[in-house]
Amino acid sequence: MSKTSRFFLGVIIVGLAFIAAVRVYRLYEEHVQQQQEGQPPTMTFNNVPVQQTPPPVEESVLTYWREAPQEIYLEDAPLAPQQQKEQASATVKSILNDYKDNPEIQDFYADLRQATGRDDIDLTALSGEKLPQLLAQYPQLQQVVAKHAQNPAFVRTLQEIFQNPQFVQSIVVLQGAKVAGGSSEK
Secondary structure, eight states: OOHHHHHHHHHHHHHHHHHHHHHHHHHHHHHHHHHHHHSOOOOEETTEEOOOOOOOOOOOOOOOOOSOOOOOOOOOOOOOHHHHHHHHHHHHHHHHHTTTTOHHHHHHHHHHHHHHSOSSOSHHHHHSTTHHHHHHHOTHHHHHHHHHHTOHHHHHHHHHHHTOHHHHHHHHHHSHHHHHHHHHOO
16 A cells, blocks of 8 residues: 555544544533533522532530539628527518408408407418417417318418418418427427
């Protein structure tokens, strides 16, 4: 073969190789396009694909105290006995003040005033440490209490008052030694 024939044969082979490469490239493009149609759409910003990656996880900034912890309790300092009695008296007055508009309590107070002639005797005075003195001075108080103890509404109101743990604790403080001494004797 001549040089010219070999040259043209080479051109034909290169041309066929080029045509084959173009066909393979078109098949590849069709294959990629079919795969992209099956996938969800890509987020874009100004027609530029955006890849969203999660932010990196930060390491914990907590540090632990290696020494043995000392337990700390936040408490009020114990009150002096006189202060305890004053606080208990204020608690009793506050609780009984909530029931001042109760009709049964008002009737009880009216009978107490009529029996003793004094306006300052109420459940607060009867709950304090002066109860034995008042009973000795006014024996008719027992009759007034017995009369109202037969009224179921009055009894329910008293039960409601005595179910308050703060009221009970305050009465124990106010009547202190008498309640504690009475419960230890058997």
